[in-house]
Amino acid sequence: MPEDINAASLIALADRLRAKPAQSHERLELVTSCEGLPWLGRVPAATESCIKILAQTDPKTRSMPCELGISSMEVPSALTTFRRWWPKAVIAMGDPGQPDPRKPLKPGIVQWRFDGVNASPALSPPSTAGSAAIAAHFAGLPWAPPPMMYDAAGPLADIEAEDLLASMVHPPQMPAGRWDRLPGLWERYIQAWCCLGLLHHRPEQPWPTSTRRQMLIELAYGVEDWITEAALYALITAAWVDPACRSDVAGLVETRYLMMREAAETRPLTIGVSVAQLVYITPGMPNETLNHAVDLTAASQEWPGNGSVSLGGPPAPPPRQRSLLDRLRRR
Known part of the structure; x- marks a missing residue:
């Protein structure tokens, strides 16, 4: 270009x-x-760290149990993608910080529900x-x-x-x-x-x-x-x-x-x-x-x-x- x-x-x-x-x-x-x-x-x-970890591992590794620590909460789509690719993984995350990324900026369509920092589809x-x-x-x-x-x-x-x-x-x-x-x-x-x-x-x-x-x-x-x-x-x-x-x-x-x-x-x-x-x-x-x-x-x-x-x-x-x-x- x-x-x-x-x-x-x-x-x-x-x-x-x-x-x-x-x-x-x-x-x-x-x-x-x-x-x-x-x-x-x-x-x-x-760019999320959990997705970068997936890119650095192979299917055999991702079939095994895993414990992952992340210093701060990452976006719901990244976390649910990680869990689909690595179903036996357990993720521990830090505080999401403020302003709270889990709270919508406008009322409307709700696509994610949260249990603490853990997200799951609301639809x-x-x-x-x-x-x-x-x-x-x-x-x-x-x-x-x-x-x-x-x-x-x-x-x-x-x-x-x-x-x-x-x-x-x-x-x-x-x-x-x-x-x-x-x-x-x-x-x-x-x-x-x-x-x-x-x-x-x-x-x-x-x-x-x-x-x-x-x-x-x-x-x-x-x-x-x-x-x-x-x-x-x-x-x-x-x-x-x-x-x-x-x-x-x-x-x-x-x-x-x-x-x-x-x-x-x-x-x-x-x-x-x-x-x-x-x-x-x-x-x-x-x-x-x-x-x-x-x-x-x-x-x-x-x-x-x-x-x-x-x-x-x-x-x-x-x-x-x-x-x-x-x-x-x-x-």
Whole structure:
């Protein structure tokens, strides 16, 4: 990818493609430019320590009893993924810290219940047909730029919203193959696809008062989790394909990011870099917030902070002190 590629230029390219969908060379340029980039060409890998442990062990080891100690609570999706991969493991975790990540920031859809720091799904499993349809649709499709992902998720409109929500906490059976080598990635892709499916729910409703918008907001502002990232991504995808909702989405994403930054001042936050990357690809995001997102990713040598980027406005200032990112990533 050329060093001077930035999200603003990619969004502008997508806008030109939307105006002239027959321009195959612009479609190819967008796909090529986004290839390998977090959320634009792939779902970023999980960063939780329990998932990293899975990646460092083999199936034989994971068939044995295990006791794992984690200094602070990690997100529910990571912990339940760990238990699916290592069913005989016992996990001891420290205090979740404040503000409490188990408490939703807005009332709404409840996907996790907690017994202390231990999380379990609050929803019943999806229907067999719904789960199978989600897995079958997703398994053969590559990740692509937001406009292509929006179109690819169209068939998920036929799946009940209840099945999409339930599949985020009860993911379909993981197929054998490359997913075996990437613990947690199947679950993260499923959650993102399900949120894209919700984006197609009741499409006839005007965006500001739509059920799809409300559901995604409730997920994005719910319990801190991988689902937070997936819901924010779906909202951002809506902004890529519909300029009329860009101001609304930018405000929603920015507010969630600012809440995350505040939380990171007092406790660890494993999804911080990923959410910063989502901020960077949000159409209409204010430059001050974009600059902070670039600084945060630069401190961990992650995109977009690991290269020369342009925000379409004033140059980004030099990276700030590392303390914020250290809090976001420390274990």
